[in-house]
Structure formats: C-alpha cells, structure tokens
Amino acid sequence: MPLISRRHFIAGIGSASALWPLGRPAMATAKETRITAATRILEVKGKAAKVFGLETAQGKPGFNFEAAQQLRLSLTNALDEPTLIHWHGQTPPTEQDGVPGLSQPALKPGESYAYDFKPRAGTHWMHSHVELQEQKLLAAPMVVRDNADLAADEQDHVVLLHDFTFREPQEILAELKAGGGAHAAHGGGAGNMSGMDHSKMAMPAAMINDVVFDAFLANDRTLDDPEILRAETGGRVRLRIINGAAASNMWVDLGSLDGELIAVDGDAIEPLSEKLFPIAIAQRVDIRIALPREAGAWPILFRPEGTTQRTGIIIAAGDGKIPKIAAQGDMAPALDLALEMKMKARRELPPEPVTRTEMLMLTGGGSDYVWGLNGKASLHDTLFGVRLGERIAVMMHNMTQMSHPMHLHGHHFQVVAINGHRIAGAVRDTVLVPPNEAVTIAFDADNPGNWAFHCHHVYHMNAGLMGSVAYVNAA
Numbered sequence: 365m366p367l368i369s370r371r372h373f374i375a376g377i378g379s380a381s382a383l384w385p386l387g388r389p390a391m392a393t394a395k396e397t398r399i400t401a402a403t404r405i406l407e408v409k410g411k412a413a414k415v416f417g418l419e420t421a422q423g424k425p426g427f428n429f430e431a432a433q434q435l436r437l438s439l440t441n442a443l444d445e446p447t448l449i450h451w452h453g454q455t456p457p458t459e460q461d462g463v464p465g466l467s468q469p470a471l472k473p474g475e476s477y478a479y480d481f482k483p484r485a486g487t488h489w490m491h492s493h494v495e496l497q498e499q500k501l502l503a504a505p506m507v508v509r510d511n512a513d514l515a516a517d518e519q520d521h522v523v524l525l526h527d528f529t530f531r532e533p534q535e536i537l538a539e540l541k542a543g544g545g546a547h548a549a550h551g552g553g554a555g556n557m558s559g560m561d562h563s564k565m566a567m568p569a570a571m572i573n574d575v576v577f578d579a580f581l582a583n584d585r586t587l588d589d590p591e592i593l594r595a596e597t598g599g600r601v602r603l604r605i606i607n608g609a610a611a612s613n614m615w616v617d618l619g620s621l622d623g624e625l626i627a628v629d630g631d632a633i634e635p636l637s638e639k640l641f642p643i644a645i646a647q648r649v650d651i652r653i654a655l656p657r658e659a660g661a662w663p664i665l666f667r668p669e670g671t672t673q674r675t676g677i678i679i680a681a682g683d684g685k686i687p688k689i690a691a692q693g694d695m696a697p698a699l700d701l702a703l704e705m706k707m708k709a710r711r712e713l714p715p716e717p718v719t720r721t722e723m724l725m726l727t728g729g730g731s732d733y734v735w736g737l738n739g740k741a742s743l744h745d746t747l748f749g750v751r752l753g754e755r756i757a758v759m760m761h762n763m764t765q766m767s768h769p770m771h772l773h774g775h776h777f778q779v780v781a782i783n784g785h786r787i788a789g790a791v792r793d794t795v796l797v798p799p800n801e802a803v804t805i806a807f808d809a810d811n812p813g814n815w816a817f818h819c820h821h822v823y824h825m826n827a828g829l830m831g832s833v834a835y836v837n838a839a
Contacts (some may be wrong), residue, residue, distance in 0.1 A: 396478070397435075401449065401492070401502060402442040408528055408579050409586060416443065416502035418490060437479040439471065446470035447497060451506060452646060453488030453630050453793055455774055456481035458813020463493045463773065465744050466814050466832060470494050484776075485510040486630020487604040487648040489524070496533035498822050499610040501526055501584075507604060508630075518600035518652065521593055523677060525605065525643075525666055526581040527612040536575060537823055540733045547574040547733055570765045570799045572670030572698050575611045575823060579691075580675040582666055587691045590663075590678050597681040598657040602626075603664065604650050607643045610822045613699045613767060613796065616641040616649060617665040621679075623651040625703075631776060631791040632710035642699040644769040644796035646820035653679070660684040667696035699767065699796060701782050701803070707790040713778045718806060719754040722747070726797060726819070726829065729764040733827050735819070741828025747817060749836040750809040759804045762797040768824065769796050770803075772833065774815040777807035794820060809835065 397420060404417045435454075441447050448470040450462035460479050461467040471477055491503035505522045513520070529536065539545040583591050595601055603623075607614055617640055624635040627650035635652075643649050643666075655662075659682025667674045672692045680686060724747065728735035737747060750756050757780065760770055771794040779789030781804035797803045818830035 396438050398438045398440065399449070399490075400440045400442050401447050406501070406584060408530075408581070409588065411530070413528075413530055416492070416497060416500045418449070418502065418504040435479065435481050435483040438476055439479065440476040441471040441473055444473050446472055447492050447494050447502065449490050449502075450493040450773070451479075451488070451490050452771075453486060453506070453648070454481070454484050455776070455811055458774060458811070458815065461773055461813070461815070463816050466816055483508045484630065485513075486627065487522070487606065487650055488630050489606045489608060489648070491608065493816075496537060496610070496822055496826060498608075499527075499529070499533040499536075501528075501608075503608045505604075505606055516602070518602045519593075519595055520602050520604065522604045523582055523606065523664075523666075524584075525607050525609055525614060525675070526584070527575075527577040527609040527668065528579045528581050529575070529577050533610070533822075537826060540574065540823060541827065543731050543733070545574070546576050547571070548731075570698070572766075573612070573668075574766065577612065577668075577673070580609075580612070580614075580666065580668055580673055582675045582677050585675075587675055587689045590676055590689065592686060593677055593679045595655055595679055595681050597655060597659055599655050599681070601653045601655065601679060602650060603653065604648065605643060605666075606648050607645055609645050609668070611645065612668040613642070613644045613769065614669065615667045615696055615699070616643055616651065617667055618651070618653065619663055619665065621653055621655070621662050621664075623653045625707075626650050626652050628707065628790050629776070629792040629794060633790050634708045634710060636703065636706055638703065642703055642796070644699060644767070644794065644820075646769055646771055646794045647792070647796075655679065655681055658682070661686050663687065663689050665689070665693070667693065669696045669698045671696060698798070700798060701796065701801065704779065704789065704796070705782055705785070705787060707779070708788055709778060709791045711791065712788055713755070713791070713806060713808065716755050716808075718757045721757040721759055721804075724758055724760045724817075726760060726762045726764055726768050726770075728828060729766055729824075733823075735764070735824045735827045735829035737817075737829060737831045743828070743830050744814075744816075745831050746814075746834045747831040749834050751836060752809055752812055754809045755806060756809060757804055757806045759802060760797050761802045762799055765799045766821075766824075767796055767798045768819040768821065768829065769794050770817070771820045772805075772807065772815065772817050774811045774813060775807045775809075777805040780804050780806045
C-alpha cells in the first residue's frame with residue numbers, strides 16, 4: 365500500500381463543505397451513501413503506521429447530511445477481520461445500532477449491510493463497536509445540519525480527535541489485565557462488592573490515565589504539522605469538535621480567543637462563554653468563535669488530562685504569521701464537572717414525572733484490571749428493564765478511582781443531578797462520571813429494543829464495564 369501524507373489524506377476532513385460532493389450538503393433524496401471500512405497508511409511523527417478508516421465513495425472520511433433527509437447507508441467491510449459500525453448520537457431502530465451481540469452480527473470481510481433511518485441533527489460520529497478497533501482509528505465524523513445551521517453566517521469546521529499508539533491495542537489490554545503497563549501501580553478498587561467490609565477497603569489514589577500514547581491527533585495530524593484553518597478577519601467560526609479518543613479525556617483550550625459553547629453531543633444549550641472546555645471520550649462540543657478584526661493566527665489546543673502532550677489546529681486570518689507550537693506544554697488537570705453544572709439545555713425533557721430511579725454503581729479497577737457495573741463484569745448482561753413510555757432516572761455512582769464517560773445507546777438523556785444537587789442540565793448521550801462522584805440522568809423510553817450502556821473508555825469497556833438496557837412487555 366502506498367504511503368500517503370497526513371496532509372493528502374486529511375485534506376478536507378475538517379471543513380464541512382469538503383465532506384459534501386461539490387461543496388453542498390446531500391439533499392433529501394433516496395440516493396444511497398456508501399461507506400467502506402478499510403485499512404490506510406498514516407504518517408505519525410515521521411513514522412508510517414497501518415490504521416483503519418471509514419471512507420465514502422467520494423474518498424472523504426465522514427459525511428454531512430441535512431436533518432430532513434432519510435439516512436440511507438451501505439456499509440462494506442473491506443478489512444480482513446469482522447467489523448460493525450455504531451452511529452454514535454443517532455437513534456436508529458435497535459437492529460441498526462451496530463453493536464455485535466445486541467443489534468446484529470458483525471460483518472465478515474467482504475460483507476455489506478444497508479441502513480435506513482431518519483438522522484438526528486447535530487454533531488455526531490460513527491465508529492467501530494468491535495473489540496478495540498476504535499483504537500486503530502476506525503471512526504469518522506457524522507454531522508447532520510438543520511436549517512438554522514445552513515442559514516448561519518459562519519464558517520463550519522469539524523475536528524476529530526484521537527489518541528494514537530504504534531502498539532497493537534490487544535497487546536496493551538493483555539498487559540493491563542496481567543497487572544502491567546501504566547495501570548500496574550493502581551491496586552485496590554471496588555470490584556465484586558458483595559461480602560466486603562467497606563470500612564477496611566484500602567482505596568488507591570485516583571488515576572487519570574492508564575494507557576500511555578505515542579501521539580495525539582487532530583484530524584489525523586500532530587502539532588509537528590498542524591491543520592491550518594483559513595478564515596476571514598472578523599468572521600465567525602463554528603468548531604464542531606469530536607473526541608474520538610479511545611482512552612483520553614481532553615480540554616479544548618482557545619488560548620487568547622473567546623468562545624461560546626452552544627451545543628454538546630449534538631443538542632443545543634444556553635451559550636456559555638469560556639476559554640477552556642472539557643470534552644470527555646465520545647463527547648462532542650460545538651464552539652462559536654468571533655475572530656478579531658485584524659490579521660492573525662490563533663492556536664486551538666486539545667490537551668489530554670494528566671499529561672503534557674497535546675495536539676491542535678491553527679486558525680489563521682489575513683496574512684497572520686503561522687506560529688510553531690510545541691507538542692508538549694503544561695500538565696493538563698483532570699476533567700471535572702464544574703462546567704457541566706452550568707449547562708442548561710435549550711430544549712429540556714417534557715415536564716413529566718420520573719417513573720422510577722435505577723441505581724448503577726461503576727465498580728472495579730483493581731490490579732487485575734476487571735471493571736464492572738454493580739459489582740459484575742459483563743458485556744451484554746441486562747442492567748435493568750424499561751417499558752415503552754416510561755421516564756427513567758439513572759443515578760450513576762463511580763466507586764472506582766478513574767473517570768468513566770458513560771454512554772447510553774438509542775436515546776438522549778438530560779443531566780438532572782450532580783452529587784445530589786439537582787440541575788436542569790444539558791441533553792446528552794455521553795456524560796463523564798469522575799471518581800467518587802455521582803451523576804443522575806433521565807431519559808424517556810421511546811425507542812424499543814436492547815441498548816448498550818457502557819463506559820466509552822474502550823479498555824474499560826472491553827474489560828467488563830458494559831451492560832444493556834432492555835425493553836420489556838407491560839405486565
């Protein structure tokens with residue numbers, strides 16, 4: 365396979381117009397979009413690496429649709445191993461959700477599958493839900509724009525973030541399970557909680573990261589050769605940032621620029637003005653930036669928590685000189701829920717009573733690297749059942765010493781309480797639950813099926829921190 369440069373491969377992934385043929389979004393039509401899961405060669409820090417990718421027939425990774433369009437996709441597996449793609453943020457019928465063992469079998473090499481559902485507007489993405497393939501970059505943006513987006517007088521730009529390793533992901537997981545790697549010194553944790561004397565449990569100090577990465581990528585590029593986004597002086601830019609990392613929560617650092625957070629996980633919030641925004645694994649943030657009226661160049665940095673490594677892009681206007689940005693900076697602190705507490709949904713859940721509250725303990729994380737829910741490691745075990753039409757609250761209490769970005773498939777939920785403090789928070793599909801903290805969400809049971817509910821840190825998920833929510837018949 366020929367070596368292609370980062371610049372050649374990623375040309376256009378960030379700009380929304382480049383993801384559409386002829387620079388326009390696909391209109392409401394029955395025409396099918398073909399997506400192929402295949403291998404590609406990526407250059408990282410001057411070294412070639414064989415990774416995975418999702419490409420359309422136009423050769424672009426990812427795509428944009430209008431919200432009014434029926435989504436018709438044909439996925440073909442051109443890998444030499446089984447795969448299946450989950451449409452993260454979308455709410456398709458359960459049999460099209462892309463989770464082996466719950467929705468449909470994985471596609472064998474050479475097989476194809478047709479999907480057909482109405483897309484949900486917002487900044488979303490698609491990624492493999494087969495073992496650790498997401499770590500090998502089998503992911504792409506999936507942006508669905510509504511009429512307000514199309515009418516906005518602003519430049520729209522998509523940024524997909526990854527953590528990158530030259531090692532094989534299965535090798536990393538095997539090392540973690542054997543008590544080695546970055547997790548080696550992290551003993552204890554709340555595993556199987558039954559029969560334990562909790563007063564005598566020695567809990568270790570919180571750990572931010574348990575996997576060491578060779579690089580962090582923004583649209584497949586490092587700060588050695590960052591993407592340059594050309595913009596107009598005094599113009600507005602909407603950054604649609606997707607954290608597609610396998611195991612790294614990050615901060616979005618605007619530096620000298622000011623920005624408004626206007627949406628999370630594809631759902632609008634009341635605007636929040638900040639310079640630093642948290643984005644946990646699998647979350648998305650839409651940030652609107654008003655550029656200065658003079659020429660300049662402004663780095664937008666993405667800083668993984670607990671490390672000095674970073675990546676980023678540069679927004680340049682006029683004849684602004686492009687600065688050289690170091691790939692190392694200050695140590696980034698752990699993500700917290702301070703900004704989450706301030707978020708308020710533009711469109712909240714309807715004012716209906718909660719049918720019941722389910723308790724979900726996030727457990728495990730000892731030296732054996734076994735994680736679980738309610739003291740049990742699993743992959744598809746049913747956590748609780750729901751009936752169509754119910755409103756369910758789920759109180760998640762993190763009993764472990766690592767953060768967990770918790771994702772519920774097939775639904776969007778509202779964050780309604782943090783550590784017992786009630787809020788009318790953001791509507792999301794993924795929420796971070798830090799160590800020893802509790803987050804309560806509420807969702808309407810309006811999409812029948814069996815749905816995955818899991819930590820989006822792929823090593824935690826593959827080591828047991830995953831279950832399912834099942835719809836049951838009325839009694």
